Amino acid sequence: MPDSLDGRFDMIVLHTFLVMRRLRNIVGQGGDQLSQDLFDLLFADMDNNLREIGVGDLGVGKRVKKMAQAFYGRVEAYEAGLLATDDAILTDALTRNLYGTTQPALPNQLAMAAYMRFAGTQLAGQTDTKILAGNVVFPAAPA
Numbered sequence: 001m002p003d004s005l006d007g008r009f010d011m012i013v014l015h016t017f018l019v020m021r022r023l024r025n026i027v028g029q030g031g032d033q034l035s036q037d038l039f040d041l042l043f044a045d046m047d048n049n050l051r052e053i054g055v056g057d058l059g060v061g062k063r064v065k066k067m068a069q070a071f072y073g074r075v076e077a078y079e080a081g082l083l084a085t086d087d088a089i090l091t092d093a094l095t096r097n098l099y100g101t102t103q104p105a106l107p108n109q110l111a112m113a114a115y116m117r118f119a120g121t122q123l124a125g126q127t128d129t130k131i132l133a134g135n136v137v138f139p140a141a142p143a
Helices: 005-023 031-052 057-083 088-097 106-125 128-132
Strands: none
Touching: 005 031, 005 057, 005 106, 005 128, 031 057, 031 128, 057 088, 057 106, 088 106
């Protein structure tokens, strides 16, 4: 993925999605609230970053709103991709979102799809207690 503001945003969104997806499975222990807190923190941080790079007060709200819409679109696309039995939907979502204007080679798309599935499995194997305490461990990303 491109090393750009958009590329970095998309990597953050991808990993936030995976954590929020895991938190969704923690029922009755605050998983839903922590998921909301993570979302709120993500967009408060995005607001701060936009201000730091010089976006004016009037532009920040509009950009954050677009980022939130992009977040929800990616969540929907990644969820559909992870629920599918093959990687076509997920690689399409990754190509459209994560890679932006670049055209990745199919092996790179498949490696990222495999990473997302593996990371989801790794998160599922971590205890609720550790996840709720913020001790989230991701596997190494593909090279």
